Amino acid sequence: MFKTIKNDLPASIVVFFVALPLCLGIALASGAPLFSGLIAGIVGGVVVGSLSGSKIGVSGPAAGLAAIVLTAIGTLGGYQNFLLAVVLGGVIQIIFGYLKAGVIGYYFPSSVIKGMLTGIGIIIILKQIPHFFGYDADPEGDFAFFQVDGENTFSEIINAVNHITPGSALIGVIGLAILLFWDKVLSKKGKFFQLVQGPLVAVVVGIIFYVLTQSNETLGINQSHLVSVPIPEDAASFFGQFSFPNFGAISNPDIWIVAFTIALVASLETLLCVEATDKLDPHKNVTPTNRELLAQGTGNIISGMIGGLPITQVIVRSSANIQSGGRSKASAIIHGFFLLISVILIPRLLNMIPLSVLAAILFIVGFKLAKPSLFKKMYNLGWKQSIPFFTTVLGIVFIDLLWGIGLGLVVGIVVILLKSYQNSHFLHIEDKSNGKHKIKMTLAEEVTFFNKGAILKELESLPRDTYLELNLLKTRYLDNDIIEILDDFTFKAKERHIDIKLVSKRGVEENPSSFKEFFDTRPKSKLSLS
Template identity: 70%
Template sequence: MFKTLKNDIPASIIVFFVALPLCLGIALVSEAPPFAGLIAGIVGGVVVGSLSGSSLGVSGPAAGLAAIVAAAILKLGYENFLVAVVLAGIIQLVFGIIKAGVIGYYFPNSVIKGMLTGIGILIILKEIPHFFGYDKDPEGDWEFIQVDGENTLSEILSAVNHISPGATLVGIIALLILILWSTVLAKKSKIFQLIQGPLVAVVVGILLFNVFQGNNLLAIAPNHLVRVPVPEGIDSFLGQFSFPNFDALGNKEVYIVAFTIALVASLETLLSVEATDKIDPEKRVTPTNRELLAQGTGNIVSGLIGGLPITQVIVRSSANIQSNAKSKMSAILHGFLLLISVILIPKLLNMIPLSALAAVLFVVGYKLAKPSLFVTMWKAGRKQFLPFIVTIVLIVFKDLLWGIGVGLAIGVLIVLVKSYRNSHFLHKKESADHHHFTMRLAEEVTFFNKGAILRELESIPEHSFLELDVRGTKYLDNDIVEILEDFSYKAKARNIHIKLISEKGVVDNPDSYLAFFGVVSASGH
């Protein structure tokens, strides 16, 4: 890890600037203390980053859990809720031990690509109001229907009518710096590759905030800035920590909340792992069971000291990859930066305009949702494009879990339809005096194929000859065997002659398919 510090240190700074407002915003959306979000970010970086096998994944508080967390805090109270977070971590450890990490591999690539693209679009849409200095909705509120009662699109329309000139100017200058840095300067000298454009954009934003302070038109209001809690001393800082009330272990609601958090957090993590691995330039593969163990440990630690639940987060992971990080040292360092900054320089952090950070996230969002990807997925065919576009639409207009869930359901439905159609091959050869059919069954034929095979058999006319070829079939479901049994009975009445061809030989008009295929199964076919 230490060999790549020249890449990982600049990347960690960028991830820090992306994570800082999101930690605070997700805490606000979750009805939790702001410091709880920072704790989760620190633990996600330092603890989970150290234990994880993911080279580029970054963990912290997740927007996808915000609604669950807010409802749980309201029902249980914060100290009791922390008990549920600790228990959720223990459950995740169990998931890792029983090797449940394989679940993430069962999501189609089209859904994963749709998730990345949908999040990219959502990042851009959600940051437009902050870019123009309209910050009514907090950072980290990623659902279409927002906590302030507006939706994503109405928030953008409201922003157009409430533009803050100073914040907007900072956002425009920051965006120009980012574009110039990546398209021109980074290609001219190594110094521009070592010093990342987003860092320069944020520093310029701080300078402009101070310059604009004396100007009535361009002055940036405090609500357009990052807002980190500022402790007055050591006692004040330590007083921000909360601790779980383990007397709540007798409350069954705590266990329900714990299992819900563990399940949703694990699913979000596994999907983020899958997505992060796909956009990793070196195509490394994260050990998913180890990731669940790392996330479980992180949630135990976070819950014990007053933090929010943790997952691997695709927004931060994407920013990490796009900042040219090479190892997990970047994620670990970003956690230390969060810790050091909230202790030593909270006042400086509170000078960062949200519009400058919005410009950084615009670039992250665009790289996730490049227009060329839509063209690629369209050319891949309907079976790829349909789950892809449905996932995107539902993520943007509903939320992340709905998008992934429905996208997966459509992907499964397409597989079932394909399986229905590909169970067999039927060839028809006619002569003047009879109909000759050859039906060749696929390698695996299951109950999903019942309808297609039954339809074909019923379409065979009277006085026909049918060759049923099962030489290439390795697995034949009992449901299909029973269909063949029933058809054999009907075939006699319709004068249909059946010849069964298998690796064991040829059988004319078999009396019992169940008995025959029982012998075949015993031979390993």
């Protein structure tokens, strides 16, 4: 994995700066000790990053679990009892992995996954606007529409406009300008500007600005507008920040209910993030989902044993990793070590970083997730794709992550059922035992996202040097999700020396360069093969 260290090291620095305030903010929103968020971030990077099969996914404490954690700490009678629930939740996740429950992620439509990414991008931007202007009443980890401080997303923005801190706003604008100039201009000028990433420069400039303006009444930045990492006085006080689960409460049924809730929600959020990050990955790697559940379960056991919050794969960090050029799991692991080293050696330096600079970094991450062109693209795909997409986006922005995904999935299922009322979803393989590896794959009359898992499994299991005949003569309806899977497979087929022969009503095509282009040449109903 260290073959791509020149890509992974700069990406790990960006992920570190994104993860640091989120670890602290999610802990604050969860009503847990601040150090617990850092523990979860370190374990998510080092432990889960090492065990996971994902090359670009990054794990840590998740905002989607903040409300569950906040409630559970109170109902279970203390933080140590809650830690026991985290450990048991990790054990349940490992059981899920051995039961091969990872396949669940494949049954979420592509439109819902894209809606989740876009909704999270919008939420990131909206939630960071107050921090950008120096109004930090709301913790960074609070991603729900209705916040823990009684405000909502938009009322918080209005409050921020009325409480602008000049110094924070100015360095935020400077940081954003550096990021844009670095990305659009300097990164194309030479290897130095590709190795030294814009976010690192923006953070360094932010620290210098804070130091130089400390005595200035107008531009000076108050401590409340800076990163806040716990500073131990000595080794004893550092280790004193760790907490341990109370195993004496294991017979309490409420502990088990919370443990199962954590395992279920964390597993679902992880699987959805895996599906989303694999779609964002320019190299089209496919993450083994059952292995991911095993890695997450192990991470939660370790995190709970030493006082950390529950862990999931996190799309904000994963997308920041991808957009910064991360190529292997080394970037996730190194970012975990950066968190560990920084909280031990340089907590005072970290506490000089203005939150407005980190908000500028997250603006870029959010914009790349929610590009305006994506809205037009989803609209042009037709109502079967656009309605679940927009439902998911609106649900995430105006309620929260899990509600948005749930609403999008329900709408997606209704749309598919309206179109695919015939129960004719199957996959048929012929001549699989042929010694020449000549395989004929015939798709059903109607193929929907319900068939994603089976088709993806068959394509991934094809041996090298195979001649694949893909027969679509009987297929009248092919879902956009399946087209995307086939399109992604053409990229891998070249690497594995797999030749593809496409047989359809239009004729025969050898080694099609793009399935999307093939179907986009059709009349208005692009997904219909009739």
